[in-house]
Structures are given as C-alpha cells and as structure tokens.
Amino acid sequence: MKKIISTIAVFGIFFTGNAIAADCPKDLPTIEPGKLTMSINATIPPRQYIDDSGNLQGLHPDLGNEIAKRLCLEPAYMNVEFAVQIPGLATKRWDMVNTGMYYKPERAQIMRMVPYVVNALALVVERGNPMGVTGYESLAGEPVATEIAGFADNLIRTINDEQVANGMESMDIKAFNTFAEAFAALGAGQVKAVFGPDAVAAYYAERGSFDVGASGLNPGLPSSFGFDGKTGQRLSQAVAKVLRDMVEDGTYDRLMSSYGATQIQFWDDYVGDVAVYYNPE
Structure with missing residues (x-):
C-alpha cells in the first residue's frame, strides 16, 4: 500500500517571499519540477509516523521539510514499505529515500548516500x-x-x-x-x-x-538519505550542502536535540563534514 502525502495539506507550509532566495539551487533534477519527492515508511515513531489526526510527524519528515525549504522545493512524501524504496530511486518514483535507511558500504556501491544521524x-x-x-x-x-x-x-x-x-x-x-x-x-x-x-x-x-x-x-550505525547512483549527483550534493548549512547555523543541533538523536559527528567514520558517499563497482 502506498500513500502520497503532500506537505501543503499536511503541514500547511509553503513559500513566502523570503523562502525563494537568490541562493536557491537552479534547475535541480527532480522527478516533478518544483517538488522534492521523498519515500518514507511512516511506521517508526518517533522518527517517522502518522499521528491520530493523519499528519506525518517525526525527525525524518522535519529534516525533509527543512531541506526542501532551503532548496526552494515543495516537500512531498510517498509512504511505502522499505523493500520498494531503493528500487524506486532507479525507476524514478521518488527523488530521495528519507526513511532512516542505514548506511552500508555495499549500498554506497549502487546509490549515493548522505549519512546524517547515528543509531x-x-x-x-x-x-x-x-x-x-x-x-x-x-x-x-x-x-x-x-x-x-x-x-x-x-x-x-x-x-x-x-x-x-x-x-x-x-x-x-x-x-x-x-x-x-x-x-x-x-x-x-x-x-x-x-x-x-x-x-x-x-x-x-x-x-x-x-x-x-x-x-x-x-x-555507531548511521542513517542516510539515499539518491540514485547514476542520476543523483547534483541533488545529493545539494542536500549535503543544506545539511552543512544547517550544522553551521544551529538548525541541525536543535532538530537532533529535540528528538534525543545522536549527531553524525559521533560516527566513527565521520570525515569532518557532511558528505556524499558513492563508490560504484
């Protein structure tokens, strides 16, 4: 079963005049122009779940919404089971996996990964x-x-x-x-x-x-955002930059602290900054 969740309806957000800034990335390659479509499995509270009012809640949608805002894109979610999420990148069902997917070196051989929290x-x-x-x-x-x-x-x-x-x-x-x-x-x-x-x-x-x-x-196992290996270079780099900006301005710390999450700098393999991992065979 899948459910398409538009954050216009769920969160009542979107662009103000200040949100569309001069430094917005131009022409990011998303499957639907102007939208950042993310897969999520909203069954894992408090990281991602549907509340009693039918709203998508949790750390992962909060991160996804902030990233989309800073990319000047409308966030949208497809609520699907995890087993279909990685294949869905290659078939262009969504732009980004945002479901707390664990980083593993073998996954980074087939997809671009941006670790962001330690589990x-x-x-x-x-x-x-x-x-x-x-x-x-x-x-x-x-x-x-x-x-x-x-x-x-x-x-x-x-x-x-x-x-x-x-x-x-x-x-x-x-x-x-x-x-x-x-x-x-x-x-x-x-x-x-x-x-x-x-x-x-x-x-x-x-x-x-x-x-x-x-x-x-x-x-010490980090969760990562995931992007298509062949076509996700620009988008993955843009998301990594947004996360670096969020670290610098304190937004990342506030979000992680509000959920009691362990920040990515405590990962044993942290390289000193948020980075994209992709090592195709």
Whole structure:
C-alpha cells in the first residue's frame, strides 16, 4: 500500500517571499519540477509516523521539510514499505529515500548516500520483561520480529547464525512489512521480542506498551538519505550542502536535540563534514 502525502495539506507550509532566495539551487533534477519527492515508511515513531489526526510527524519528515525549504522545493512524501524504496530511486518514483535507511558500504556501491544521524538498536519485549531478556543470547530458540529487508533484519540473521554456530538454538526470526506490524505481533504474544531502532524502543516503552530488554546494541550505525547512483549527483550534493548549512547555523543541533538523536559527528567514520558517499563497482 502506498500513500502520497503532500506537505501543503499536511503541514500547511509553503513559500513566502523570503523562502525563494537568490541562493536557491537552479534547475535541480527532480522527478516533478518544483517538488522534492521523498519515500518514507511512516511506521517508526518517533522518527517517522502518522499521528491520530493523519499528519506525518517525526525527525525524518522535519529534516525533509527543512531541506526542501532551503532548496526552494515543495516537500512531498510517498509512504511505502522499505523493500520498494531503493528500487524506486532507479525507476524514478521518488527523488530521495528519507526513511532512516542505514548506511552500508555495499549500498554506497549502487546509490549515493548522505549519512546524517547515528543509531543504535534495541530488543523490545513484553511489559515487565517476563523472560528477563538482556541480549541476543536470551532469545535463542524464541520467535523474534523485525522489519523485512532492512538493516535490523540482516543483522539479527547474522547474529543468529553466529549463535547457532556456537551451539545455541536458532531464533525463529519473523520479518514483517513494517515495525508497526512487528509490534502488533509482540502485543498479541506471537513473538517474544522486536529487534529495531532504539529510538522506537524508547517511544513504545514510554507509552507503557512494552519494555526495553536491551538497548544501545551495535552503536555507531548511521542513517542516510539515499539518491540514485547514476542520476543523483547534483541533488545529493545539494542536500549535503543544506545539511552543512544547517550544522553551521544551529538548525541541525536543535532538530537532533529535540528528538534525543545522536549527531553524525559521533560516527566513527565521520570525515569532518557532511558528505556524499558513492563508490560504484
């Protein structure tokens, strides 16, 4: 299922006379002139979600809206599952992936990536943590949910393979289309834990639905904006420049701090500035 979200309707923003400035990039190659179309999977509060009024909320849309404003473009979103987002760049369904996609060197071989925030992962469990989950080993032989095709899905399978090689019982890993579905399965007792971003874990724990069994797992993994490898050079460089400007004027710090997010300069591989990563084979 996909949903097109126009921020004219959702956020009631757009251009004032001051927004269209002389330093706006000219003729950026977007799929629809005057718009920055971004894919997002709005099922991961507090980073990206639809609130009770039907509005798109979270750190990632806030960043996307600010970037679009500074590029003098109208922000628009297509709410789709993660599995279709990278292929959608090549088929020109959207200009930019803005869904908290993890940076990986192998991804940077096929697409242009702009890392912007550092993440960690967590195991979310039933209220009260009845199994006493403290880490991956606690879930040997148990059903564990995550979101399909993402970094967490690949990582939990790698960890499970390592545990099995060491003589432990295999987890029963269940990959769902969205984290919302994964947490619904946890609430229904179909799985014993959900493996996903620690910010999501904290969000649900604060609302009393679940508890966090373990957090801060595999720290240092950055989320990145994604752009088509072949055609995304100008747009990716323009977005990286906007982020550098936001760092300089304090907007980046204010946004990251408001969501309790770890800034990109704490990434172990940070090169001293926001940059585009692209290393085609």
